[in-house]
Amino acid sequence: MNIYKVIQEVKEGWSNDKKFLIDYNGINCLLRVSDVNSYDKKRSQFNLLKNLYDDHKINMPIPVLLEKDEYHTYMIFEWVRGEDARKILTNYSKEEQFVFGQKAGAYLKEIHKIKKTDMVWEEYFNKKIDRKIKQYRECGLVLKEEKYITDYIDANRYLLKGRPVSLQHGDYHIGNFVIDGNDLYVIDFDRMDFGDPWEEFTKIIWCKNVSTRFAYGRIWGYFNGCIPNEFWKLLGLYMAFYIISSVAWASKISKKQVDIMLRQTREILKDFKDFSQSIPDWALKEEKLLKSTNKQ
DSSP states (O other), rough: OOOOOOEEEOOSSSSSSEEEEHHHHEEEEEEEEEEEGGGHHHHHHHHHHHHHHHHHHOOOOOEEEEOOOOSEEEEEEEESSSSSSSHHHHGGGHHHHHHHHHHHHHHHHHHTTTOOOSSHHHHOOOOOHHHHHHHHHHHSOTTTHHHHHHHHHHHHHGGTTOOOOOOSSOOOSGGEEEEEEEEEEEEETTOOEEEEGGGGGHHHHHHHOOOHHHHHHHHHHHHOOOOHHHHHHHHHHHHHHHHHHHHHHTTTOOOHHHHHHHHHHHHHHHHHTTTSSSSSSSHHHHHHHHHHHHHH
């Protein structure tokens, strides 16, 4: 491993990697340290990230180095300057929040240009639904709205047929954006995977809780202003699945996480009126505001 100077440990995030802000050849960088057994996985991630940075128009950490020694795997990326978007986004005007959302949507569209053709999404995700419903029913938590959720899932499984599969960021929400002036950066690609590109919008609940204008701008920017009706139907399916999956997951983590996921469940059910409508209330309100603004 080349010589570097540790400035401080970085403790944010859920990753098992050890993370450090370092001085590497006079440049502030992020060092991620993992077990040497993860090298093949990290090499695949690193190559995908180089592809994204080199060939797609995304503001993101620049991949610098991948190495390993007898015990560890090391990845170095240039440090992204700026502030956590969760903390400063609302300091900007509503119009500026919408523009940031459009940028986030456009970046996501670029990520999704990397395709995978040897995966049948309908088959894969139906098995995942069945597995997560089983885990939910075994976790000991019972949602009184369970029937609304599972009925919606079962009634809309057909939407999975023929869905494309692409690279996913894996955790695309407001907590993984950094703002520097008028520039928006995407960070923390550690959960990259492949799947239906529209599934990535499940985490939009984290965005709308900070700024519905940003969240709607993200969808608008992704579709360049032409949002198809089928997107909203699939979003409902994925949000219903997100509830079941998240509650089952949280039950294994802590009471705090259970409380967070139950609160989110109530929010999602309210937004979708117990899944009796396909477009969430917050998006309908933002759509109406956007149309009225454009008429002026």
